Amino acid sequence: MARNILNQKFKTPYNTAPFSKIKDTHFMPAFKAAIASAKMEIDTIVDTTESPTFENTIEALEFSGEQLDRISSLFFNLNSAETNDSIQKIAQKVSPLLAEFSNDITLNEALFKRIKAVYDCKSDLNLNTEQQTLLEKKYKSFARNGANLPEDKKSKLREIDKKLSQLKLKFGENVLAETNNFEMHLTQEDEVSGLPDGAKEAAKQLAESKHKDGWLFTLHYPSYIPFVTYADNRQLRKELTLAAGSKGFHGNALDNQHILLDIAKLRHERAALLGYQTHAHFVLEERMAESPEKVSSFINDLLLKAKPAAEREFKNLENFAKQLDGIDRLEKWDGAYYSEKLKQKLFSIDDEQLKPYFKLENVIDGAFAITNKLFDLEFERIDNIDTYHEDVLTYRVSNSKGDFISILYADFFPRPGKRNGAWMTSYKPQYIKNGENSRPHISIVCNFTKPTRTKPSLLTFNEVTTLFHEFGHALHGMLANTTYPSLSGTSVYWDFVELPSQIMENWCYEKEALELFAKHYETQENIPMDLVDKIKESATFHQGMQTLRQLRFGLLDMSWHAKDPSQINNVKAHEDMVFSATDLYPRTESTCMSTSFSHIFQGGYSSGYYSYKWAEVLDADAFEYFKEKGIFNPIVATKFKDYILSKGGTEKPMLLYKRFRGQEPKPDALLRRAGLIEK
Ligand SMILES: [Zn+2]
Numbered sequence: 001m002a003r004n005i006l007n008q009k010f011k012t013p014y015n016t017a018p019f020s021k022i023k024d025t026h027f028m029p030a031f032k033a034a035i036a037s038a039k040m041e042i043d044t045i046v047d048t049t050e051s052p053t054f055e056n057t058i059e060a061l062e063f064s065g066e067q068l069d070r071i072s073s074l075f076f077n078l079n080s081a082e083t084n085d086s087i088q089k090i091a092q093k094v095s096p097l098l099a100e101f102s103n104d105i106t107l108n109e110a111l112f113k114r115i116k117a118v119y120d121c122k123s124d125l126n127l128n129t130e131q132q133t134l135l136e137k138k139y140k141s142f143a144r145n146g147a148n149l150p151e152d153k154k155s156k157l158r159e160i161d162k163k164l165s166q167l168k169l170k171f172g173e174n175v176l177a178e179t180n181n182f183e184m185h186l187t188q189e190d191e192v193s194g195l196p197d198g199a200k201e202a203a204k205q206l207a208e209s210k211h212k213d214g215w216l217f218t219l220h221y222p223s224y225i226p227f228v229t230y231a232d233n234r235q236l237r238k239e240l241t242l243a244a245g246s247k248g249f250h251g252n253a254l255d256n257q258h259i260l261l262d263i264a265k266l267r268h269e270r271a272a273l274l275g276y277q278t279h280a281h282f283v284l285e286e287r288m289a290e291s292p293e294k295v296s297s298f299i300n301d302l303l304l305k306a307k308p309a310a311e312r313e314f315k316n317l318e319n320f321a322k323q324l325d326g327i328d329r330l331e332k333w334d335g336a337y338y339s340e341k342l343k344q345k346l347f348s349i350d351d352e353q354l355k356p357y358f359k360l361e362n363v364i365d366g367a368f369a370i371t372n373k374l375f376d377l378e379f380e381r382i383d384n385i386d387t388y389h390e391d392v393l394t395y396r397v398s399n400s401k402g403d404f405i406s407i408l409y410a411d412f413f414p415r416p417g418k419r420n421g422a423w424m425t426s427y428k429p430q431y432i433k434n435g436e437n438s439r440p441h442i443s444i445v446c447n448f449t450k451p452t453r454t455k456p457s458l459l460t461f462n463e464v465t466t467l468f469h470e471f472g473h474a475l476h477g478m479l480a481n482t483t484y485p486s487l488s489g490t491s492v493y494w495d496f497v498e499l500p501s502q503i504m505e506n507w508c509y510e511k512e513a514l515e516l517f518a519k520h521y522e523t524q525e526n527i528p529m530d531l532v533d534k535i536k537e538s539a540t541f542h543q544g545m546q547t548l549r550q551l552r553f554g555l556l557d558m559s560w561h562a563k564d565p566s567q568i569n570n571v572k573a574h575e576d577m578v579f580s581a582t583d584l585y586p587r588t589e590s591t592c593m594s595t596s597f598s599h600i601f602q603g604g605y606s607s608g609y610y611s612y613k614w615a616e617v618l619d620a621d622a623f624e625y626f627k628e629k630g631i632f633n634p635i636v637a638t639k640f641k642d643y644i645l646s647k648g649g650t651e652k653p654m655l656l657y658k659r660f661r662g663q664e665p666k667p668d669a670l671l672r673r674a675g676l677i678e679k
């Protein structure tokens with residue numbers, strides 16, 4: 001049998017992945033072999049007779065399983081960007097194997113004993129900052145999973161973890177079932193009046209697929225959102241809004257009230273077992289925000305400033321609805337509808353006007369030109385490395401001294417095997433080993449409109465900012481300059497990771513930056529600045545109400561996780577109390593947000609919802625520093641590169657940020673950008 005290419009060192013330019021030689025059938029045996037050899041590496045660490053040191057334990061653990069990491073990132077990246085049935089089947093088989101392997105490590109008591117021995121004498125070890133961070137991170141990954149607990153509490157923790165994973169799964173299944181169980185069947189033309197053709201078409205097709213006439217609407221976003229935004233029929237908007245707002249709140253077999261109460265209580269119990277005051281204290285220990293108190297003052301500070309603006313906007317919207325349709329009291333099912341009408345009236349701006357200025361190639365060149373000015377990076381198209389699809393572009397990234405910085409893959413167009421959305425990822429991390437700085441392989445993946453024979457790919461403004469966003473993440477990966485791979489690039493605290501991406505979006509609104517690339521693809525004319533001003537202005541539309549909404553969800557999240565929930569018995573009453581400070585619309589008795597708040601009860605956002613706004617505060621505050629000194633100011637840019645982009649997770653993000661900015665982030669820049677306070 002020929003040797004499996006995935007189990008060998010890649011003999012390729014820059015050690016890149018040999019995509020064209022990899023067959024799907026290579027993966028499973030390669031995974032098994034790589035897991036086996038990673039296990040052996042762990043055994044070697046544990047079995048050594050030498051006493052534990054930073055090098056023979058922490059560093060050895062950090063660099064173990066390199067081949068497994070490489071194959072995993074390759075495989076799971078392909079599963080997102082170029083998947084097929086066989087890859088999906090392998091993913092189902094391999095995921096439990098990987099979970100089991102990582103559990104084996106966290107539960108390895110002999111290994112933890114050695115780690116703890118190093119940790120307990122950390123102050124005598126003379127470690128540098130990055131080494132201290134690595135030690136802390138490794139130790140915590142065990143301790144936070146109960147490694148320090150006595151046997152009986154350990155098994156209690158396992159029991160809670162098992163229950164929690166079942167409950168979270170059930171919560172999600174119920175939300176999905178409630179979503180799927182509802183449909184609104186319409187047969188009269190006047191019932192769908194106001195809807196755009198595309199939405200009507202989709203609803204008609206859905207009806208046909210179920211052998212019905214007329215139109216079918218559901219609670220899935222692509223169906224629900226256009227309906228509540230455009231449908232003129234107020235009664236039907238109400239019906240759909242109330243259905244969407246009451247998922248998991250019907251007192252039937254799919255009801256989530258008890259499930260979420262159990263989740264909140266078990267999380268609290270788990271945190272208490274580990275010695276934390278609440279679940280939020282446990283989560284925030286590894287976040288830039290650090291504590292529930294800080295999150296709470298962050299939310300309340302923003303709330304104080306956003307609320308008057310939100311109330312003003314709401315009043316205006318209500319007046320507008322009254323003038324237009326004689327609506328006396330604006331209800332939840334009116335918000336999206338009249339907002340859209342008002343927005344149309346105020347800003348007659350559409351994508352078709354802008355698109356000719358944003359030919360994909362020009363936008364890419366623009367992103368390159370801007371990062372060249374800021375961070376001294378040069379991008380050279382190369383064709384001597386393998387890709388997984390012919391659409392994927394490849395670049396060699398270097399600096400002006402000629403140092404090799406990174407490989408960049410760029411994959412822009414939709415395909416059947418690619419999932420939706422846009423993301424940045426890496427095929428190989430950056431790290432320094434044996435004195436050699438091993439550079440990263442970074443990729444950005446998007447789903448932009450493909451060029452046709454007669455027309456190039458022209459991006460909407462939203463796609464332009466998406467490209468800059470992902471490119472910002474890519475810079476975080478490409479400019480990484482750390483010793484340890486698990487602290488490199490985007491491996492940072494969760495509420496810090498969007499700073500590099502979101503800050504890059506800001507350049508898309510600046511004249512000096514747009515002049516570099518926003519040229520009409522036929523006439524070569526620069527984009528007119530009044531168009532740009534309009535984009536900026538429309539971006540602040542209803543920012544008060546939107547900010548209030550985000551803060552409301554953040555408050556609800558913290559209310560479930562930053563206090564002992566054992567006294568809460570009535571989900572709806574608790575929620576109403578939390579929401580009372582942020583209500584704009586009249587309350588509806590039949591709806592409940594918590595019972596379908598999958599972000600926090602199913603996904604990983606518990607005690608983390610605030611981070612959406614947190615990230616915005618960071619990027620606005622950081623960009624304001626650029627604005628003060630000039631958006632291409634080399635000193636500010638170098639600070640951003642040296643103190644943030646290259647540092648990954650080697651230090652606490654607040655320290656990194658303060659070193660860059662000279663002070664902690666303040667919300668004022670965001671509030672100004674959103675038009676909520678005076679310039
Ligand atoms: Zn992002």
